[in-house]
Amino acid sequence: MLKNVAVALLDGVHPFELGVVCEVFGMDRSDEGLPVYDFAVVSAEGPTLGTHVPGFTVATPYGLDRLEEADLIAVPAGSDYTVREYPQELLDALVRAVDRGARVLSVCSGVFVLGAAGLLDGRRCAVHWRQAEELGHRYPRAIIEPDVLYVDEGPVITSAGTAAGIDACLHIVREEEGPRTANSIARRMVVPPHRDGGQAQYIERPLPASSCDTVGEVLAWMEQHLAEDVTVEQLAARALMSPRTFARRFQQETGTTPYRWILRQRVLLAQRLLEATDVTVDAIASRAGFGSAAAMRHQFLRAVGTTPNAYRRTFRGPEAA
Structure with a gap:
C-alpha cells in the first residue's frame, strides 16, 4: 500500500x-x-x-x-x-x-x-x-x-x-x-x-533532410500528387531510371523507401488538415491519398498513435471533431 x-x-x-x-x-x-x-x-x-x-x-x-x-x-x-x-x-x-x-x-x-x-x-x-x-x-x-x-x-x-x-x-x-x-x-x-x-501525436517529425541529387524532382512531383496511386515503375520512369536503380537511389538519398516516404507525407498532410480545417475525415482521406477513411484511420493510428478524430479533438477541441 x-x-x-x-x-x-x-x-x-x-x-x-x-x-x-x-x-x-x-x-x-x-x-x-x-x-x-x-x-x-x-x-x-x-x-x-x-x-x-x-x-x-x-x-x-x-x-x-x-x-x-x-x-x-x-x-x-x-x-x-x-x-x-x-x-x-x-x-x-x-x-x-x-x-x-x-x-x-x-x-x-x-x-x-x-x-x-x-x-x-x-x-x-x-x-x-x-x-x-x-x-x-x-x-x-x-x-x-x-x-x-x-x-x-x-x-x-x-x-x-x-x-x-x-x-x-x-x-x-x-x-x-x-x-x-x-x-x-x-x-x-x-x-x-x-x-x-x-x-x-505531439512529435514534430519532418522527413529527414537529404541532398536528393537525382530524385529531387520526383520527390517534388510526389508531394504534389499525394492523392494519386503511383508505382515504383512509374516513379522510375519519371526519373529516367530502371525501377531497381531508382529504388536504390531513393533509399540512399532519403533514408527510406518510396512507399514509406509517400505514406509519411500523406499522414503529415492529414495532420495539417485535421488541425487547420473543418474538412471531414472522409474528404481528408481522399485528398491525402488514403482512398477511404478506414484506410486512413489504420495508417494514422500506426504512425501517430491515435485516431484522426481523437487527434482533431486534441488540437482543435471537441467541437471540431
Missing part, C-alpha cells in the same frame, strides 16, 4: 513538474474521502535550491535520509539534467529504495537521474521525444519508447515531457487505490483520468 511519498529535488528543478507530483500526492483531500499521503519534498543539494525560473527558489528542511522510508520517490525534471552529474548519495538512495521494494518515478528529464543510478538498464522507459536520442546515447542499455506518455516497468515508472507526469501519477494512484480514486483526483485537477493516444 502506498502511504509515504517523497520528491527528490536537485538544483534547477522545474516548478511545473514538481507541482504535478505535489498536486497528486501532496494535497489533503480527506474531506472527499480520498487518501492522504505522508508527503515530503527532499533536497539532494542543500536546504535551498534554485529553479529554472529566475528568482524562484525552493526551500525544504528535509534531506536525503527522508527517502529511506518512502514507498514512492519521484524525481521531477530540471535544467541541464541531460548533461550534468548527480550526487552519488542520491543515486545510492534510489537504488536502495528499489532494492527494498519501493517505487521510483521520473517526470520528463528526471529520467536521466534514474539512468545515472543504473535503474534503466534493461528496462523500458519513457522520455520527452526531444531528449530520446540523448538518453540513448548516455544510457545505451535503456530500452527507450519515445512515442508513449509513460512506462510502468515494475518498480520504475518513467514519464515523458511535462504534463505526461500527470498521466503517470494518476496511473500509480489507479493501481494503488483503484480507478474511482484516480478519477476523483483527476476531476479535482480538471484533467482527463486517462489520455487517448501517446506522445507520438
Whole structure:
C-alpha cells in the first residue's frame, strides 16, 4: 500500500513538474474521502535550491535520509539534467529504495537521474521525444519508447515531457487505490483520468533532410500528387531510371523507401488538415491519398498513435471533431 511519498529535488528543478507530483500526492483531500499521503519534498543539494525560473527558489528542511522510508520517490525534471552529474548519495538512495521494494518515478528529464543510478538498464522507459536520442546515447542499455506518455516497468515508472507526469501519477494512484480514486483526483485537477493516444501525436517529425541529387524532382512531383496511386515503375520512369536503380537511389538519398516516404507525407498532410480545417475525415482521406477513411484511420493510428478524430479533438477541441 502506498502511504509515504517523497520528491527528490536537485538544483534547477522545474516548478511545473514538481507541482504535478505535489498536486497528486501532496494535497489533503480527506474531506472527499480520498487518501492522504505522508508527503515530503527532499533536497539532494542543500536546504535551498534554485529553479529554472529566475528568482524562484525552493526551500525544504528535509534531506536525503527522508527517502529511506518512502514507498514512492519521484524525481521531477530540471535544467541541464541531460548533461550534468548527480550526487552519488542520491543515486545510492534510489537504488536502495528499489532494492527494498519501493517505487521510483521520473517526470520528463528526471529520467536521466534514474539512468545515472543504473535503474534503466534493461528496462523500458519513457522520455520527452526531444531528449530520446540523448538518453540513448548516455544510457545505451535503456530500452527507450519515445512515442508513449509513460512506462510502468515494475518498480520504475518513467514519464515523458511535462504534463505526461500527470498521466503517470494518476496511473500509480489507479493501481494503488483503484480507478474511482484516480478519477476523483483527476476531476479535482480538471484533467482527463486517462489520455487517448501517446506522445507520438505531439512529435514534430519532418522527413529527414537529404541532398536528393537525382530524385529531387520526383520527390517534388510526389508531394504534389499525394492523392494519386503511383508505382515504383512509374516513379522510375519519371526519373529516367530502371525501377531497381531508382529504388536504390531513393533509399540512399532519403533514408527510406518510396512507399514509406509517400505514406509519411500523406499522414503529415492529414495532420495539417485535421488541425487547420473543418474538412471531414472522409474528404481528408481522399485528398491525402488514403482512398477511404478506414484506410486512413489504420495508417494514422500506426504512425501517430491515435485516431484522426481523437487527434482533431486534441488540437482543435471537441467541437471540431
